[in-house]
Each structure stands twice: as structure tokens, then as C-alpha cells.
Amino acid sequence: xxxxxxxxxxxxxxxxxxxxxxxxxxxxxxxxxxxxxxxxxxxxxxxxxxxxxxxxxxxxxxxxxxxxxxxxxxxxxxxxxxxxxxxxxxxxxxxxxxxxxxxxxxxxxxxxxxxxxxxxxxxxxxxxxxxxxxxxxxxxxxxxxxxxxxxxxxxxxxxxxxxxxxxxxxxxxxxxxxxxxxxxxxxxxxxxxxxxxxxxxxxxxxxxxxxxxxxxxxxxxxxxxxxxxxxxxxxxxxxxxxxxxxxxxxxxxxxxxxxxxxxxxx
Numbered sequence: 380x381x382x383x384x385x386x387x388x389x390x391x392x393x394x395x396x397x398x399x400x401x402x403x404x405x406x407x408x409x410x411x412x413x414x415x416x417x418x419x420x421x422x423x424x425x426x427x428x429x430x431x432x433x434x435x436x437x438x439x440x441x442x443x444x445x446x447x448x449x450x451x452x453x454x455x456x457x458x459x460x461x462x463x464x465x466x467x468x469x470x471x472x473x474x475x476x477x478x479x480x481x482x483x484x485x486x487x488x489x490x491x492x493x494x495x496x497x498x499x500x501x502x503x504x505x506x507x508x509x510x511x512x513x514x515x516x517x518x519x520x521x522x523x524x525x526x527x528x529x530x531x532x533x534x535x536x537x538x539x540x541x542x543x544x545x546x547x548x549x550x551x552x553x554x555x556x557x558x559x560x561x562x563x564x565x566x567x568x569x570x571x572x573x574x575x576x577x578x579x580x581x582x583x584x585x586x587x588x589x590x591x592x593x594x595x596x597x598x599x600x601x602x603x604x605x606x607x608x609x610x611x612x613x614x615x616x617x618x619x620x621x622x623x624x625x626x627x628x629x630x631x632x633x634x635x636x637x638x639x640x641x642x643x644x645x
Contacts, residue, residue, distance in 0.1 A: 390521035
């Protein structure tokens with residue numbers, strides 16, 4: 380009996396099933412691009428020219444049709460060897476349609492884990508938040524198709540980065556609630572590096588420093604944000620950030636950990 384397939388689209392692209400195919404076993408660069416695109420969009424048929432554009436861009440080579448057929452044929456063989464005869468890429472009405480059964484896909488697993496973690500946070504289930512957010516963050520820390528600059532790859536990276544912010548935001552909240560201040564600070568710093576202009580991340584880092592009793596570092600975090608916003612955007616920090624800064628100057632008391640999470644775009 381064929382095993383349910385597992386697709387790793389982040390990091391080194393790979394397929395696991397009855398056999399494992401790592402990135403080096405796939406049909407070259409175009410094969411990796413095609414696999415990631417088809418699996419990420421597997422809930423709909425993909426027009427053949429759309430897939431060609433995903434692989435070669437707007438200026439398709441004259442031989443794109445036979446070249447694409449070769450790439451897809453090789454991917455079909457990989458899917459068949461990895462997951463049996465039910466795993467395939469069908470061609471119908473000018474479209475490719477991926478059939479992989481109840482496959483596990485890393486980026487989908489990350490999205491589902493974040494949704495569960497956010498629900499658990501609202502209900503005070505800190506253990507579940509930590510478990511699911513850790514899984515999601517582990518997946519989303521891996522790069523997507525490094526070295527590729529196709530617009531759809533850039534768009535996917537943006538979506539995955541937004542998901543990573545949500546996962547790490549949850550982890551900081553968990554570590555603050557557990558009073559694991561060094562871990563809260565480390566992940567909050569990672570958040571700031573990921574989205575430097577997201578004030579909510581800077582506020583989390585300030586709160587983590589304040590919870591650890593380090594008022595000076597909280598103030599320095601605010602000053603760094605203020606300089607960044609002034610130099611790059613010509614604006615001041617928001618009232619919420621300023622209020623936290625003033626609290627740090629006054630008595631160093633952080634605002635409490637809240638059950639309402641700030642969204643990644645804030």
C-alpha cells in the first residue's frame with residue numbers, strides 16, 4: 380500500500396513516500412519550480428501556459444511546450460515512484476491537475492498549526508500554543524526556493540513571512556507568560572529582524588526586556604525604532620509604542636501579556 384506523501388517545499392525541496400526524493404533527485408531547477416508551484420496550487424487545475432510562465436517568465440522560449448512536457452513527465456515518474464499509481468499529474472482541457480491524495484505539505488501544515496495556536500491562545504491553552512507555534516516557526520524559518528526571483532516566488536515568500544510573524548509572535552507571548560525571558564527576547568529580536576518596520580514586534584521586544592528587568596535595553600529598543608522610522612519613513616513611533624516607552628522610563632513596569640494578538644501587518 381502506498382504511503383501518504385509528504386512534500387517539503389521550504390528548505391531543500393523533497394518528497395517522502397514509499398521512496399524519498401530529495402532536491403538532487405528532482406528534474407533540475409525547472410522541476411523544482413514546477414513541483415512547488417503545482418503542489419502549492421493543487422486545489423485548482425493549472426493552465427499549461429500559466430505553469431510555463433511560472434518556470435520561464437513572460438518571455439517563453441520557442442521550445443517551451445516540449446520542454447514543459449518533459450519536465451512534467453519526469454515529475455509524474457517521481458510521484459509514481461514516491462507514492463504509487465494514484466499520485467500523478469493529469470492533463471485535461473489545457474490544464475495540469477495534481478492528484479496526491481491526502482498528502483502532507485509543509486507550508487499547509489504550518490498554516491494549520493498557526494490557526495490552532497491562535498485559537499488555543501484565546502482559550503488560555505499555553506501548552507498547545509507552544510507546541511503548534513514551534514512547529515510552524517520551524518517550517519517557516521526555512522527559505523523558499525533560494526536564488527529564485529520569479530514574481531510568484533516573491534509573493535509566496537511574503538505570505539510565508541507573514542505566517543512566520545504570526546507564529547513567532549505567539550511564541551514570544553508564551554515565553555513571556557512562562558517568564559522565560561531570554562527565550563522571549565531571542566524570538567522577539569528575530570521578529571524585529573524579520574519585519575523591521577512592524578512596531579508591534581519592537582513593542583514585544585521592549586516588553587520582554589522590561590519583564591526581564593532590563594529597563595535600559597527596553598529604552599534602547601525604542602530609540603533604535605524611533606531612529607529607524609525617522610530616517611526611513613519620516614514618522615514618529617505610534618502612541619502605543621510611545622506609551623510603553625514612557626512606562627519604561629517611569630517605573631519599568633511592562634504592560635500585561637494580552638490574549639488579543641496584534642496582527643502581522645500592524
